[in-house]
Amino acid sequence: MVLIKELKNETEWKAAFVVMKQLRSHLDEVNYLQLVQEAIQKEGYKLVALYDNEKMVAVTGFMPMITLYNGRSIWVCDLVTDSDSRSKGYGEALLNYVQKWSKENGYDIVSLSSGLQRVDAHRFYENKMEYDKVSYVFLKRV
Template sequence: MVIIKQLEKDDWLEVFNVMHELRPHLTETTYLELLNEMELQGYKMFALYEEDVLVAVTGVSIITNLYYGRHVYVYDLVTTNSKRSKGYGEKLLSYLENWGKENDCETIALSSALFRTDAHRFYEHKMNYEKPSFVFKKTLQ
């Protein structure tokens, strides 16, 4: 049985190991510090469990801008390595799409690292997402 639930602060550390697979640069301390700040900006986490075993985690915010209007932005989406390609990412992303509709969002959007070609195939071919742009960044020192 698959269950998806919105996580509370008390759950954040429980999902760190799965999130760490996507964000290996984070320590537990940095992860919790960032989450505390992000929560103030509307960041929410959801987890997918199968038979009470954590399988996938996502982090999202509802934001508004001029090009997407009110939308869900998926900052993090990861299925634990041993459970990939079993439909969990699809279930979690579909859940977010419905959650966005329930929260009056017009769109759902995300960005994916260039090297994650398997993820790109999943988003484009399995989930029918468009690739409307490139994301550019510059580290400020």
Template sequence: MNLVMKELKSKNEFIEAFPIMKQLRPHLDENTYLELVLDAQENDHYKMFALLEDNKIIAVTGFKPMITLYYGRFIWVCDLVTDTNKRSNGYGENLLDFVHQWGVQNNYESIALSSGLQRTDAHRFYEMKMNYNKVSYVFKKDLL
């Protein structure tokens, strides 16, 4: 088994990652997904990395470096997903460890993320396996 971390930068690479990302973001069709990724990449410093096993994408993360008064300089993990058929093999940990290393190398102080209330397995992973602290609730209001 040959694992490789790769930054995704082109439309074709983003499209190749869509089947995995769709497992986390089922509300998105391919066109909307691509439009949002390209917009976020161009305007919000969004970065996407994929973990490949034998040249096939098995896990994807999307994150953006940010600065706020609350967190200071930090990385916001927008997306983190491992293919359903490959879960519980350490790939999510591998991705998140990569984001941690990227943050350290680029002088960021912390990592933050939001996880849906229903995702109890993910919460257990973040808290027990990755040593994240639950520090706030995230609130959302739809405007349209």
């Protein structure tokens, strides 16, 4: 049985680290927990997990944003499926959850960025999920 639920406390966030670490390998558990807590408190970040037969197999993190170019929108910060559970529709199910949440809460755009090297993910977003490639994201460390 598949279940999708929002993770609301440190114990649940900690359980998600095993999966999230596969996407955010630069984070250790302490920094991850601090960032999740701060993002939830200050940015409205939501951390959501997909369970298959009570085993967490995928997670997503997203947050509402208001910008002049998109208006009220949702930004998908993180989307990852456990490496042993890929290509089973879990990423699609989580992204559909985010899109439904977005629509139900008055946000009519869902957007995300994806690393240039993640060609398979790009195919998934464009072909399977029907996302449009509309920009490049630039980053400078200061």
